[in-house]
Amino acid sequence: MKLEExxxxxxxDKDILLMTHIVLGYPSFETNxxxxxxxxxxxxxxxxxQIPFSEPMADGPVILKANQDSLARGTTIxxxxxxxxxxxxxxxxxxxxxxYYNIVYKYGEQRFLDQAVKAGIQGLILPDLPPEEGxxxxxxxxxxxxxxxxxxxxTSTNERMEELADYGAGFVYCTARKGVTGSHSKLDSDFKxxxxxxxxATSLPLAVGFGIQNRNDIEVLIGAADMGVVGSQTxxxxxxxxxxxxxxxxxxxxxxx
Amino acid sequence: xxxxxxxxxxxGSYIPEALHETFRQLDIAYQQIRNDPAFWDExxxxxSTYSGRPTPxxxxxxxxxxxxxxxxxxxxxxxxxTGAHKANNVMGQGLLVKRMGKTRVIAETGAGQHGIATATMxxxxxxxCTVYMGEEDVLRQRPNVFWMEKMGTTVVPVMDGSKTLKDAxxxxxxxxxxxxxxxxxxxxxxxxxxxxxxxxxxxxxxxGQEAAEQIVSQHGKLPARVYACVGxxxxxxxxxxRFLEEEQTELVxxxxxxxxxxxxxxxxxxCGNDASAGIAQGYKTMxxxxxxxxxxxxxxxxxxxxxxGVSPILADLWEKKAVRFxxxxxxxxxxxxxxxxxxxxxxPALESAHALVQAFKEAPELSKDEAIIIxxxxxxxxxxxxxxxxxxxxSWKEFIxxxxxxxxx
Numbered sequence: 001m002k003l004e005e006x007x008x009x010x011x012x013d014k015d016i017l018l019m020t021h022i023v024l025g026y027p028s029f030e031t032n033x034x035x036x037x038x039x040x041x042x043x044x045x046x047x048x049x050q051i052p053f054s055e056p057m058a059d060g061p062v063i064l065k066a067n068q069d070s071l072a073r074g075t076t077i078x079x080x081x082x083x084x085x086x087x088x089x090x091x092x093x094x095x096x097x098x099x100y101y102n103i104v105y106k107y108g109e110q111r112f113l114d115q116a117v118k119a120g121i122q123g124l125i126l127p128d129l130p131p132e133e134g135x136x137x138x139x140x141x142x143x144x145x146x147x148x149x150x151x152x153x154x155t156s157t158n159e160r161m162e163e164l165a166d167y168g169a170g171f172v173y174c175t176a177r178k179g180v181t182g183s184h185s186k187l188d189s190d191f192k193x194x195x196x197x198x199x200x201a202t203s204l205p206l207a208v209g210f211g212i213q214n215r216n217d218i219e220v221l222i223g224a225a226d227m228g229v230v231g232s233q234t235x236x237x238x239x240x241x242x243x244x245x246x247x248x249x250x251x252x253x254x255x256x257x
Numbered sequence: 258x259x260x261x262x263x264x265x266x267x268x269g270s271y272i273p274e275a276l277h278e279t280f281r282q283l284d285i286a287y288q289q290i291r292n293d294p295a296f297w298d299e300x301x302x303x304x305s306t307y308s309g310r311p312t313p314x315x316x317x318x319x320x321x322x323x324x325x326x327x328x329x330x331x332x333x334x335x336x337x338x339t340g341a342h343k344a345n346n347v348m349g350q351g352l353l354v355k356r357m358g359k360t361r362v363i364a365e366t367g368a369g370q371h372g373i374a375t376a377t378m379x380x381x382x383x384x385x386c387t388v389y390m391g392e393e394d395v396l397r398q399r400p401n402v403f404w405m406e407k408m409g410t411t412v413v414p415v416m417d418g419s420k421t422l423k424d425a426x427x428x429x430x431x432x433x434x435x436x437x438x439x440x441x442x443x444x445x446x447x448x449x450x451x452x453x454x455x456x457x458x459x460x461x462x463x464x465g466q467e468a469a470e471q472i473v474s475q476h477g478k479l480p481a482r483v484y485a486c487v488g489x490x491x492x493x494x495x496x497x498x499r500f501l502e503e504e505q506t507e508l509v510x511x512x513x514x515x516x517x518x519x520x521x522x523x524x525x526x527x528c529g530n531d532a533s534a535g536i537a538q539g540y541k542t543m544x545x546x547x548x549x550x551x552x553x554x555x556x557x558x559x560x561x562x563x564x565x566g567v568s569p570i571l572a573d574l575w576e577k578k579a580v581r582f583x584x585x586x587x588x589x590x591x592x593x594x595x596x597x598x599x600x601x602x603x604x605p606a607l608e609s610a611h612a613l614v615q616a617f618k619e620a621p622e623l624s625k626d627e628a629i630i631i632x633x634x635x636x637x638x639x640x641x642x643x644x645x646x647x648x649x650x651x652s653w654k655e656f657i658x659x660x661x662x663x664x665x666x
Contacts, residue, residue, distance in 0.1 A: 054418060054551040055537045057430050058273045064417055077549045101271060102536045106550030128271045128539070153275035155437070160277060178275050179435035 003122040003147040003170035006094055007205045007226060010045050016222045018253060019046035019207055021098070021231035023066035025075030026052070027238070029083055034243040035234070040091045042250035045227065046207075048125060049087070051080045051099035058127040060182030062232040077107055081115050088120035096123035096149065096170075101134070109137050113144050123147040123170045131167040138167045149173050152201075154194045161201030171205040171227065174198045176212065182232040185211030187220040195224045218253050228253070260284055262451040265576055266534070267569030269541050270450035276430075279437040280450065286357050287452045291459065300349050301463065307381070308338040308348065310463065314471035314630070319600040320617075327481060327623035329616065330630045331603065332468045332496060339374045341606065341635030342464060342492045347374040347443055349460035351382050354441045361385040361440040365429045367394055367422035367488070368561030368608065369401025370635055371445030376410035378443075386410040389428040391421040394560045401639055419554050422564045426538050446489025447568035450539035454570050461495025468630055469499045476628040482507045482619065485632040486611040487527070487582070488561050490568030492634035501579060509619075510571065511611040513557030514584030522556035526567040527575045528582035537565070542572045558587035558643065559607035561635075585614035591647050593617055594637065606635035607643065 010017055020039050022032055032049075039047060052067040052075055059067065088095050097116060104112045104126065116124070124146055131138055131150070138148040147170025152161055155178060165172065174195065176185035185191070198206050208221050209229030218228045230253065237245050262268055272280060290296040304310035313336065317329040334342035347364075354362060362384050366372030372388040379386035388405055392414040395402055405412050418424040426449070433442045447457040472480050483500055485493035487510040500506040515523030518530070526532040526543045535544040537552060545553045545565045557563040574580040585593075593613040597603055605613060609632070616631045623629065637644060645653040 055423065055427055057427050057538070058434070060431070068418060071551055100537075102544075102546075102550040105536055106533075106546070106548070127273050128536070130270070130272060130274065130277065133269055133271055151274045153273075153277075155275050155278045157278060164274070175275065178437070180431045 017045040017227035019229045020044050021048045023050045024080045025070035026066040035246050038246040042247045046094040048096045048098040053100040060180040062182050062235050085119035094122045098125040101126050101129040117144050123149050125149040152198050165202035171207045174208045175210040260452040261455050264570045265573035267542050267572040271536050271539050272450050275434045284452050287456050308344045309336040311467040312336045317601050324620040326621040327627040327629045332632045334634050335636035341370040343371045343374040346457050346460045347378045350443045351378040359441045362443050363387045363429050363432050364443045365425035366390050369398035372405050373401050375443050376405040376408040380408045389413050389425040391415050391425050393420040397560045446491040447494050448489045457491050458494040461491050462498045464495035465499030480630045481627040482629045484509045484612040484616040486511050486608050488564050490571045496632040508580040510580050510582045511615045512584045513562035514586040515556040524555040524557045524563050525584045528584050542566045542569045561608040583615045585611040589614045604637035605633050606637045607640050609633045
């Protein structure tokens with residue numbers, strides 16, 4: 001089933017969905033495996049698996065360091081694709097790949113998409129590939145049933161948002177603020193009117209990420225967006241308290257304490 | 258005219274969505290200055306009163322006689338204010354910042370010359386300034402850090418990745434994506450997303466325009482060859498562009514050969530075998546990367562050439578064989594530097610000495626009535642610690658030891 005339909009289906013009995021983020025190979029694939037199990041068992045709806053890149057321009061210090069550490073441990077693209085396939089066949093939720101365009105370009109667009117389809121990956125997030133440069137990849141991905149995820153920023157004009165929506169599928173990833181991943185976002189009245197602009201620009205479900213860290217943040221999103229995205233915060237949590245801390249954290253985000 | 262985004266197969270604009278609107282506005286502002294003849298007049302006037310333009314073209318008679326071939330001319334970009342060609346691009350972008358009404362500038366720097374130039378521009382134009390510099394380069398180029406700080410600039414050492422130029426660029430982008438409302442990113446070389454490659458090359462084209470006039474008036478005709486070192490590509494494009502259409506002039510770009518092209522410890526993107534097409538830092542070019550697309554560590558004795566990518570404009574000229582690319586090793590660079598100081602009393606930067614190496618190899622094969630121009634992109638004073646270390650100079654070491662002992666008291 002396609003990502004957008006799956007999201008809509010899951011949304012029928014939940015007020016908000018949750019997407020989490022892991023950096024493949026950080027701190028190890030074994031820990032990735034445990035963390036993902038904790039996430040799935042506690043009701044996470046989508047997981048974006050980041051294939052590490054040496055120059056992660058859009059990421060803040062936590063994810064940047066995770067990328068570098070993973071590569072320093074010798075993580076390869078083959079390791080990542082094998083692990084991605086294993087996760088898709090183990091867990092019945094939606095998995096996406098997130099990476100930078102060079103990884104896909106060097107592997108070969110067609111070959112990358114073929115591998116992703118075979119594995120059961122449902123979406124692709126490439127923060128440094130605007131559709132002006134990636135129109136062809138977006139089209140090919142859609143044809144294969146992989147959703148190219150478009151990104152909205154508070155700096156995007158209304159016209160730009162509408163333009164982007166045409167290239168995308170699955171959902172739109174709305175960054176809660178300018179800047180890079182990691183630091184906390186102020187979800188104020190400006191943020192609310194930004195989300196309203198996002199909603200008007202596309203009929204696709206809206207996911208909101210960048211600086212979403214706790215239940216309060218998630219509560220602000222209920223009714224205004226379809227899915228919250230938590231990235232750096234779970235990586236920090238695993239760094240400090242290990243993978244077993246992930247389950248309780250996810251429960252708390254869903255308001256099930 | 259509109260901005261060129263692609264140069265053959267290279268270039269483009271691979272930027273996060275948050276910067277889309279910022280780049281759209283930058284491109285509009287750039288097209289306005291490009292199409293306004295008054296801008297170029299304002300720019301050249303500023304460069305003649307604040308920097309040393311036009312910079313001299315020096316006939317290196319002793320070196321010419323030493324090699325017994327072509328007449329060697331040196332374009333003296335070292336005589337710009339702050340000691341390198343970097344000032345050209347920076348002052349031009351400074352005028353652009355004033356037109357855009359922004360109040361803060363950021364920059365990346367490798368050797369520190371671009372950082373210094375940006376710091377002076379910010380001081381002169383009353384702008385707030387932050388410069389990102391890889392930690393390894395901070396250590397290699399401590400005097401430049403000192404001057405930047407003295408001019409009121411905040412220097413941020415970047416501890417990520419290889420701790421060199423590429424990491425400083427990533428960090429500058431991370432700042433910009435947060436602070437674009439009041440901040441302009443003064444990109445230092447002819448790389449990055451459009452419009453930077455074209456804009457920086459255009460501002461640097463003043464070098465070649467002057468050099469062409471000067472060589473004709475001093476030597477009577479255009480040069481047989483023009484040599485320039487190639488890091489990102491701004492000084493080489495600065496001098497090459499004017500000569501691209503001149504059939505009698507061959508253009509030679511010299512990359513950092515480090516410990517040799519077979520050593521994996523170099524920064525040769527176009528004349529070696531270790532680079533391949535890729536996309537990073539917002540543009541497509543030939544990058545030193547592995548098969549997975551992860552960028553490799555590079556090496557050069559000169560901080561300014563030690564970069565994984567190269568201008569997309571140069572990648573295109575390389576592919577079209579309009580520019581020939583060679584490499585100079587660290588060892589050859591020190592030898593050329595030594596000879597230039599002794600024969601001409603000129604102290605080239607380690608970066609610029611790469612161009613001298615190749616010119617010295619080829620000068621003997623040309624006749625005495627031919628001229629060659631070497632673009633001396635910067636002066637070597639900034640490299641005193643590196644060069645003194647390479648010479649293993651005893652009196653210098655003694656001086657450092659004594660001074661350190663005084664500070665310890």
